[in-house]
Structures are given as structure tokens and as C-alpha cells.
Amino acid sequence: MSLHLTPLTDPADGPHGRRLAWLASDADEHPVGTAFLRLFTDPGQQHLAELTLRVHPAERRKRVGSRLLDAAVAAARDEARRSVVAQADAGSSADRFLPARGFRKVLTLRYARLPLADVDAAALAETVELPHPGYRLEAWQGTVPDELAVTFAASRRAMDDMPMDDTDYGTVTWDVDRVRAVARAVAARGDRLDTVVAVDTSDGSIAGFTELVTPGDGTGDGQHYGTGVLPEHRGHGLGRWMKAESIRRAHRDLPGLGGLLTDTADSNAHMRHINDSLGYVPTHTTHQYQLDL
Numbered sequence: 422m423s424l425h426l427t428p429l430t431d432p433a434d435g436p437h438g439r440r441l442a443w444l445a446s447d448a449d450e451h452p453v454g455t456a457f458l459r460l461f462t463d464p465g466q467q468h469l470a471e472l473t474l475r476v477h478p479a480e481r482r483k484r485v486g487s488r489l490l491d492a493a494v495a496a497a498r499d500e501a502r503r504s505v506v507a508q509a510d511a512g513s514s515a516d517r518f519l520p521a522r523g524f525r526k527v528l529t530l531r532y533a534r535l536p537l538a539d540v541d542a543a544a545l546a547e548t549v550e551l552p553h554p555g556y557r558l559e560a561w562q563g564t565v566p567d568e569l570a571v572t573f574a575a576s577r578r579a580m581d582d583m584p585m586d587d588t589d590y591g592t593v594t595w596d597v598d599r600v601r602a603v604a605r606a607v608a609a610r611g612d613r614l615d616t617v618v619a620v621d622t623s624d625g626s627i628a629g630f631t632e633l634v635t636p637g638d639g640t641g642d643g644q645h646y647g648t649g650v651l652p653e654h655r656g657h658g659l660g661r662w663m664k665a666e667s668i669r670r671a672h673r674d675l676p677g678l679g680g681l682l683t684d685t686a687d688s689n690a691h692m693r694h695i696n697d698s699l700g701y702v703p704t705h706t707t708h709q710y711q712l713d714l
Contacts, residue, residue, distance in 0.1 A: 423448035424485060426492055436602060437463050443492050445476075445485050453480040453669045456489035460500055465592035468503035470533040474515070486518055497714060504589040504711055511706040524710035529687035532640065533701035534681045540672050540700065553619070553657060556628060558666050560617045564604040569627065570597045573618065576627040579649030584686040588709060611637040617667045619650070619659040628654035631663040639675045645683040648692065667701060674713035 424445055432439035438461045445454040454476040472493050476486045497505050507524065509515035520526065536572045549558075551634035552670035560699045565573045577595035607614040612634050619629045645667075650659045671678055683701060 424453070424483075424488055424550075425450075426488060428492070430455075432489045432634055437461065441493070441496055444491055445489055446478060447480075453477050454485045454489055455650060458496055459492045460497075460502070461591075463593065465476055465594060466546070466590075469589065469591055470500070470502040472498040472505050472507040474507065481514060487522070490522055493510055494712065494714070502714060504713055506588065506709060506711050508709050511708055516543070516708055519710040525587075526708050526714045527589075527711045528551060528585060529707065529708035530707045531682045531687050531693060532684045532704045532706065533680065533696050534682050534704050535668065535696075535699065535701045536682045538677055539673050542669070542672060545665055545669045545672070549662065551658075551662070552653075553659065553662055554568075556619045556654075556657065556659065556662075558613045558668065559620055560615065560670065562613065562615050563608060565616065569618070570600070572625070572627045573616075573630065574600050574703050576630055576649070576651060579629060579651045582652070583646065583649065584599065584688040586686065586688055587711070588712075595680075599704055607634055613637055613639075614646075615667065616669060617663045617670070619654070619663055621654065629659045629663060631660075631667050633667050633671060633681065635671065635675060635678060639677045642680045642682050643671060643675075643678055645681060648695075660692065661698065664695060665699060 424447065427444045427446065429442040429444060431442060441460065442457045443456045447453050455474070456472040459690050461467060461469040461471070472490075474486060474489055474493070476489070491583060494505060506527075507515075507519055509519055511597065560571070574595050574597045577600070581592065604614055613636070615633045615635070617631050618627045620626070621628045629648075631648040632646040633643050634646055646665055648660055671681060683696055685696060
């Protein structure tokens with residue numbers, strides 16, 4: 422088929438990356454596919470690009486995806502990127518296409534959902550109220566309070582060693598400006614950000630955190646953004662404690678919410694066990710692929 426690729430540039434560059442795009446059209450100028458290449462710009466991730474590629478089902482197996490992929494990979498090389506990552510649902514056409522084009526599977530993610538209608542509020546409260554000597558829970562909505570901002574930013578290193586298997590993910594550096602920027606970005610799109618933290622009562626520092634983003638109108642499903650405990654505070658059940666409190670608050674404060682979504686690396690057995698114990702039900706699996714340039 423006759424195919425035309427139109428390169429585009431996303432005008433809304435973010436503070437941590439910029440995005441290139443391509444539109445594939447047939448001879449009649451009908452759109453048949455797109456490719457988006459996110460170029461990370463933060464120190465520690467300047468080697469990395471993330472690809473999202475879509476082809477209309479009726480136009481597959483006509484080299485549309487291959488042409489779009491070639492354009493994106495060429496751009497990644499021009500930008501001196503070392504790795505391009507892409508995600509595919511297990512068993513999908515993309516799950517077959519990517520390895521056929523030289524990508525290797527580097528990570529498996531398990532997705533799960535907690536239907537809030539099935540939550541046992543009394544049992545959840547009992548979990549939250551279990552004593553954790555030396556720690557207390559605190560929570561806020563939106564931007565972190567000023568008095569906790571520095572220690573909250575410092576606690577983000579809890580995610581530095583999260584299982585990423587063979588992914589060339591690099592490192593992410595967090596500071597107060599970045600955590601506040603994330604909260605502003607969530608609010609700007611009309612969503613709600615709720616954070617629960619475990620505080621070390623000996624010095625008032627944050628030992629761990631969990632974040633939940635929900636639609637601004639309080640309906641649909643919420644999405645867990647991350648749960649992490651600093652290495653020096655692990656082994657005290659803080660991850661399950663914080664996540665249980667996050668669920669309890671969502672169940673209490675957002676009666677129109679349908680459920681909570683989470684994704685976990687298949688190799689992260691500890692977090693998968695926490696999710697299972699809190700009632701999350703597996704929904705699907707995706708594979709992360711990587712092309713080494």
C-alpha cells in the first residue's frame with residue numbers, strides 16, 4: 422500500500438521529557454497508524470526513549486508498523502539514545518511484532534484491580550489499627566505540606582531498587598520541586614492525588630509512602646502510582662499498612678469510585694503478596710520490551 426509518514430512534534434513538552442510523533446496515512450490521506458517517542462531529558466535517563474505505536478487493526482500486516490518503527494528508531498539514534506522501551510499486552514499482536522523486530526523482553530508486569538464494593542470495611546479498619554511501634558500514619562490530599570516536603574522528597578529513593586529486571590531504566594532524582602510539580606500536574610488535569618505516609622516517630626522523617634490518583638468526579642477507577650518503603654525501615658509491615666489506609670480512605674471518602682488499579686513487576690513477589698492479601702484481583706499481564714541501539 423502507498424503510505425505517507427508525517428512527522429509531528431508535541432507542543433506540550435514536559436519538564437522531564439519531550440515527545441516526537443509520526444502519523445501514517447494511506448493514499449487517500451486516511452490515518453492508519455501513529456507512533457510516539459518520548460525522549461527523557463533528566464540526568465540519569467537521557468539514554469532512554471519510550472515508544473508507543475498503534476496501527477488500525479484493518480491495516481496490520483501491511484508494513485505500517487514497520488515503517489513507523491523505523492522512523493522512531495532512527496530518531497532515537499539521532500538523539501543519541503541507548504535504549505528504546507515499549508510495552509505490549511501479553512498475547513497481543515504487539516507482543517509478537519516487537520520481538521520479531523529485535524526487541525527483547527525485559528520485564529513482565531501483572532495488573533490487578535480491587536473492586537471497592539467488595540471491601541470489608543471492618544476488616545480493613547482492623548488492619549489499619551494494628552500497632553506498628555515506632556511509626557505513625559499521616560495523609561494528605563494534593564501537594565505535600567511544607568513541613569513534610571523535604572523528608573517526603575527524600576523518601577522517594579525507596580523506589581530506586583524496585584524490581585525492573587533487565588530494563589535499562591536509569592535513575593530518577595527527586596527533590597521538593599519535583600514532588601510538587603507532580604501534584605500540580607495531577608490537579609491540572611482534574612484528578613485527585615491522595616498520599617499516605619509512614620512516619621518514623623523517633624525523628625519525624627518519612628519512612629515510606631503510597632500514592633493514589635482518582636478521577637476528579639469521584640467515579641470510575643483510581644490508580645495506585647507507587648508504594649515504597651526505605652530500605653532501613655523494611656520488615657515492619659509498613660507497605661501493607663499504608664496501602665490498607667489508602668484503600669480505607671478511598672472507600673470512605675469516594676463512594677462513587679468503582680475500584681483501584683495497580684501494576685506490579687512479576688518479580689516483585691513481596692508487593693504482589695500485599696496486593697493479594699488486600700483483595701486485589703488479577704486482570705491482565707503486559708510485557709516490557711527493549712531495543713538496544
